[in-house]
Amino acid sequence: MFRLPVLRRFRIGAVVAAIAVALPLAACSTGGGSSDSGSSSEATDTLNLAIPPSALTLDPAQMQPTNSRYIWGSIYESLAYWDPQTGAVTPWAAKGWAYSPDGKTLTIQLRDGLTFSDGSAVLASDVAATINRSVNTSGYIQSVDTAVASAEASDDKTVLVHFKYYDPKWVSLMGREVGVIAKASNLNSPDIATNPIGSGPYTLDTQASVPGTKYVLRKRKDYWDAESFPFSTINVNIVNDPTAQLNAFKAGQANATIVTSQQVSGAKAVEGATVTQVDATTVYWLLFLDKYGKSSNPEFKDVRVRQAVNYALDRDGIANKLLQGHATPTDQVFFPSRDVFDKDLEQKYPYDPAKAKELLAQAGYPNGFTIEIPSSQATQQFEPTLSQELGAVGITLKWVPIPESQTASIILTGQYQLYLKQSGIVSDPYTAALYFTPDGGTVNPEKYTDPTITSIYDKITTTVDPKQSIEVYKELNNYAVDQALAAPVTMTAALWATSQGVTFVDRAGLPSDIRQFGVAGK
Amino acid sequence: MLLYALRRLGIGVVLAVLVTFITYLLLSTSFRDMVSTLLGPDATPDSVTGRLHDLGYDRPLVVQYGDWLAHAVRGDLGTSLFTSQAVAPAVLSHMVVTMSIVLPGLAIALILSVILGVWAASRSGAPDRIAQGISLVGHVVPALLTAIVLVVVFAVELKIFPATGYVQFGDSPVGWLRSTTLPVVVLVVAGMAAITAQVRGSMIDELGKDYVRTLRTAGLPSWSIVLKHALRNAGSPALTVTSLQFIQLFSHSVIIENVFALPGFGSFAFTSAQSIDVPVIMGVTIVSVVLVTVVNLIADIVNGYLNPKARLH
Numbered sequence: 001m002f003r004l005p006v007l008r009r010f011r012i013g014a015v016v017a018a019i020a021v022a023l024p025l026a027a028c029s030t031g032g033g034s035s036d037s038g039s040s041s042e043a044t045d046t047l048n049l050a051i052p053p054s055a056l057t058l059d060p061a062q063m064q065p066t067n068s069r070y071i072w073g074s075i076y077e078s079l080a081y082w083d084p085q086t087g088a089v090t091p092w093a094a095k096g097w098a099y100s101p102d103g104k105t106l107t108i109q110l111r112d113g114l115t116f117s118d119g120s121a122v123l124a125s126d127v128a129a130t131i132n133r134s135v136n137t138s139g140y141i142q143s144v145d146t147a148v149a150s151a152e153a154s155d156d157k158t159v160l161v162h163f164k165y166y167d168p169k170w171v172s173l174m175g176r177e178v179g180v181i182a183k184a185s186n187l188n189s190p191d192i193a194t195n196p197i198g199s200g201p202y203t204l205d206t207q208a209s210v211p212g213t214k215y216v217l218r219k220r221k222d223y224w225d226a227e228s229f230p231f232s233t234i235n236v237n238i239v240n241d242p243t244a245q246l247n248a249f250k251a252g253q254a255n256a257t258i259v260t261s262q263q264v265s266g267a268k269a270v271e272g273a274t275v276t277q278v279d280a281t282t283v284y285w286l287l288f289l290d291k292y293g294k295s296s297n298p299e300f301k302d303v304r305v306r307q308a309v310n311y312a313l314d315r316d317g318i319a320n321k322l323l324q325g326h327a328t329p330t331d332q333v334f335f336p337s338r339d340v341f342d343k344d345l346e347q348k349y350p351y352d353p354a355k356a357k358e359l360l361a362q363a364g365y366p367n368g369f370t371i372e373i374p375s376s377q378a379t380q381q382f383e384p385t386l387s388q389e390l391g392a393v394g395i396t397l398k399w400v401p402i403p404e405s406q407t408a409s410i411i412l413t414g415q416y417q418l419y420l421k422q423s424g425i426v427s428d429p430y431t432a433a434l435y436f437t438p439d440g441g442t443v444n445p446e447k448y449t450d451p452t453i454t455s456i457y458d459k460i461t462t463t464v465d466p467k468q469s470i471e472v473y474k475e476l477n478n479y480a481v482d483q484a485l486a487a488p489v490t491m492t493a494a495l496w497a498t499s500q501g502v503t504f505v506d507r508a509g510l511p512s513d514i515r516q517f518g519v520a521g522k
Numbered sequence: 523m524l525l526y527a528l529r530r531l532g533i534g535v536v537l538a539v540l541v542t543f544i545t546y547l548l549l550s551t552s553f554r555d556m557v558s559t560l561l562g563p564d565a566t567p568d569s570v571t572g573r574l575h576d577l578g579y580d581r582p583l584v585v586q587y588g589d590w591l592a593h594a595v596r597g598d599l600g601t602s603l604f605t606s607q608a609v610a611p612a613v614l615s616h617m618v619v620t621m622s623i624v625l626p627g628l629a630i631a632l633i634l635s636v637i638l639g640v641w642a643a644s645r646s647g648a649p650d651r652i653a654q655g656i657s658l659v660g661h662v663v664p665a666l667l668t669a670i671v672l673v674v675v676f677a678v679e680l681k682i683f684p685a686t687g688y689v690q691f692g693d694s695p696v697g698w699l700r701s702t703t704l705p706v707v708v709l710v711v712a713g714m715a716a717i718t719a720q721v722r723g724s725m726i727d728e729l730g731k732d733y734v735r736t737l738r739t740a741g742l743p744s745w746s747i748v749l750k751h752a753l754r755n756a757g758s759p760a761l762t763v764t765s766l767q768f769i770q771l772f773s774h775s776v777i778i779e780n781v782f783a784l785p786g787f788g789s790f791a792f793t794s795a796q797s798i799d800v801p802v803i804m805g806v807t808i809v810s811v812v813l814v815t816v817v818n819l820i821a822d823i824v825n826g827y828l829n830p831k832a833r834l835h
Contacts, residue, residue, distance in 0.1 A: 247677065
């Protein structure tokens with residue numbers, strides 16, 4: 001047996017090393033932490049957000065209305081904003097606007113005092129240049145902003161936007177990515193996507209930021225309405241894992257974060273924390289992708305089969321049991337707290353398996369049928385329940401796993417006739433209306449339409465008066481529910497946890513906006 | 523040795539070209555999905571096609587790959603489609619984060635494993651059981667579980683270390699140490715399992731050989747026999763395991779970085795794969811291939827130093 005004095009020295013050395021490391025660490029742990037850890041005590045001045053990743057570019061032609069809007073929406077000024085309290089599109093950099101009678105020209109008046117972060121004045125020519133570049137650059141904005149022909153400045157404060165046809169959604173887009181204002185001379189800068197000259201209330205601290213990981217925003221003192229933005233610094237931390245987001249919140253590194261329904265109790269356990277439920281941010285709906293009946297599963301051509309699916313769904317059960325009450329049962333896809341949503345329609349398809357069976361029998365399917373349906377991470381939670389409820393009336397679902405990243409292209413191939421889709425809800429009725437038109441994208445890959453839909457859509461695109469247009473949207477909503485063009489299941493909620501001192505405005509269907517967050521007592 | 527190193531580097535270059543080409547080939551089936559994601563849910567097939575054309579992803583595959591390779595050899599790995607960040611500096615900055623947990627993790631794991639392995643082989647009995655126990659724990663407890671437990675105990679409950687995030691060394695050395703301590707501990711536990719077992723096994727073999735008995739009869743002190751002779755001979759297989767552990771810990775970093783929200787290479791690769799950010803995935807792939815090649819080469823060279831017989835191969 002060997003006796004090794006050297007090992008004893010190693011042992012002693014190891015203990016000394018451990019103490020040497022532990023002491024300073026323990027010391028700093030009691031010293032208030034380093035600059036990276038935003039504790040709740042500094043919450044009134046600094047907002048530390050922990051959000052999941054999404055496309056993060058500051059190129060005005062490519063920005064998307066995802067969580068990344070907390071970043072680009074703070075750096076760029078927007079012509080309008082969606083009021084967090086009311087949901088209404090409200091003038092901001094634009095003090096007003098007016099359509100020409102044919103809806104093909106929009107005149108926008110800019111307010112006084114707008115400046116870029118380099119101190120220069122925001123001019124109408126900057127607004128026009130931003131719009132023109134976005135509609136002429138292939139990218140996200142070009143794909144949503146299809147109606148604009150061009151924009152021009154008639155003077156320093158007046159912008160004229162010329163449309164190829166009346167676009168009912170354009171005013172609401174002014175409060176989203178389409179309405180941002182970039183500096184004309186900076187638009188073709190090579191670093192426009194990472195370090196732009198902004199016009200909004202915050203500037204990006206590029207030294208402290210790590211693209212794709214952490215964005216540090218500093219409030220502009222020379223901003224025309226700096227008082228409306230209470231936080232002097234906003235740290236937006238991109239955290240991929242929901243558990244890590246919650247841990248950051250629990251440890252005091254984040255004072256606002258998104259949580260899942262399973263994480264609510266954990267977030268509430270933090271002293272002074274509040275969890276706010278934002279109703280109706282996402283709709284889950286079963287889409288009938290072959291209403292023309294051209295495939296080997298032509299069943300959904302028959303309105304009675306589509307209605308049977310609607311009757312077979314126990315929406316209350318799904319919302320309250322499966323989703324633990326963090327969801328609202330619905331058979332509509334229009335935003336619930338706006339004018340188009342019709343409460344009476346919610347009674348259209350009560351849970352009635354017997355009625356569903358009867359309708360299937362009338363349609364010629366007394367023994368039901370079997371159908372394949374794509375399975376992905378987003379659908380897994382619902383699969384057992386949907387299989388059970390539709391199976392009970394004779395419709396057997398065969399879930400087929402598909403790659404998450406290829407969902408869109410697989411749906412567009414027309415391979416599947418039924419699909420459980422998760423769509424973000426916006427309060428803009430035109431976006432919801434589009435789902436039922438041939439421009440519905442992955443919601444309507446077969447480009448289904450019928451004379452009624454065509455007629456209503458024509459009215460939507462020619463009715464410039466907002467009040468009159470609401471009635472037209474209602475007509476479409478009524479028709480979509482009556483004809484069971486889809487089978488909406490639930491509108492699920494988003495859950496935000498905020499620390500003591502940070503407030504969060506309950507808002508749904510609106511773009512992510514830094515205005516959601518406030519300081520308690522202010 | 524120089525010729526050997528050059529030959530290995532040559533093989534590494536061929537490997538890099540092959541792996542990146544196969545990766546590009548596989549990614550090519552998802553170009554349309556990538557652009558669809560990029561353009562959002564409102565994208566029409568026409569706008570997707572237009573964007574594909576603008577980005578050059580509708581050209582013949584070999585032309586696209588050749589174009590990428592021609593830029594890559596000049597150090598230009600393109601620009602991320604989702605963050606607009608240049609890929610080469612992005613990969614480097616994320617690699618720094620990963621290295622700042624993997625290298626200390628591996629070094630500490632190696633030191634502790636050698637101490638533990640030598641101790642166990644030399645003393646048998648309780649020390650041996652302790653070493654085997656630690657090795658077993660490292661094998662059976664997943665790194666993810668270790669990470670979660672450490673976060674809950676030391677970050678969420680005790681608030682000694684931050685739960686998430688990374689502080690650059692230049693900004694705050696103490697902050698850097700605090701932000702990397704827990705991830706390093708996870709990697710140490712994971713790394714020690716295999717290295718300890720290897721060192722212990724090799725040392726037991728060496729200490730049972732004739733030359734050790736000869737050295738003892740010649741009157742050499744025990745510490746000299748163990749550290750100067752037996753450990754050197756046992757070091758070669760241990761080094762091979764260590765180089766493999768480096769790659770293993772690198773893989774672990776995907777999980778560890780997600781749990782601790784570290785902006786490292788692993789989470790960078792994971793996020794880019796989720797969004798099919800082709801330029802980033804290609805950048806991550808080539809850097810990974812180069813890294814594995816270089817680490818194996820270094821291990822071979824050091825092996826050659828420890829074991830002259832290895833230089834012949």
